[in-house]
Amino acid sequence: xxxxxxxxxxxxxxxxxxxxxxxxxxxxxxxxxxxxISATAALVxxxxxxxxxxxxxxxxxxxxxxxxxxxxDRLASTPVIVLTGRELAxxxxxxxxxxxxxxxxxxxxxxxxxxxxxxxLDVSRGELRFDE
Amino acid sequence: xxxxxxxxxxxxxxxxxxxxxALACIHQFGNILVDGLxxxxxxxxxxxxxxxxxxxxxxRSVLDSALDGVPGTPEECANKxxxxxxxxx
Numbered sequence: 001x002x003x004x005x006x007x008x009x010x011x012x013x014x015x016x017x018x019x020x021x022x023x024x025x026x027x028x029x030x031x032x033x034x035x036x037i038s039a040t041a042a043l044v045x046x047x048x049x050x051x052x053x054x055x056x057x058x059x060x061x062x063x064x065x066x067x068x069x070x071x072x073d074r075l076a077s078t079p080v081i082v083l084t085g086r087e088l089a090x091x092x093x094x095x096x097x098x099x100x101x102x103x104x105x106x107x108x109x110x111x112x113x114x115x116x117x118x119x120x121l122d123v124s125r126g127e128l129r130f131d132e
Numbered sequence: 133x134x135x136x137x138x139x140x141x142x143x144x145x146x147x148x149x150x151x152x153x154a155l156a157c158i159h160q161f162g163n164i165l166v167d168g169l170x171x172x173x174x175x176x177x178x179x180x181x182x183x184x185x186x187x188x189x190x191x192r193s194v195l196d197s198a199l200d201g202v203p204g205t206p207e208e209c210a211n212k213x214x215x216x217x218x219x220x221x
Binding site: 012014015018021022056085087107 | 144145148149150151152153155156157158159160161163164167169170188192199
């Protein structure tokens, strides 16, 4: 059976590396993008099962990536978990309205992030509603 | 790292973003070590990394309390941080 594929989008290489180690240890296949343009390309070519998305990115921020995702019928249902260093005010509500499944400020506990990922994947596969 | 903004209204946003990214790296790799994902640690090594992580969590608490939601000036940020320091001690 194919592994679940997660796209990690963050312009900080150390954050990408740390998330990669953690996600691979939990048996996910991990792909990386460092800016909005390569993130959009990876979404189309790799069709990840879930995206962990930073908001502050070169080449257009995370909101731009979510907007592009939502405009593509084949990709619009891909769950997005926002993980950002930006402040809550103005960003959390905007991200959730833009289609994010969950919003976390850095640093987030690994167990919290992994739980949100599992739940978002279950919801996206129709195995669970998000309020369950 | 980008240059700090000159406009005081953006200072807390800048501080929050830069400190949260740095803290996230400490948090991620500290937990990777403690969880043995880079090899097993001795008891003493585990204790020391745990001390680092505890202190990173304290900084996170200060950040959560002091910076988010502060619209403003460096003076407002400094006062908030002083108040949080008093609560922590």
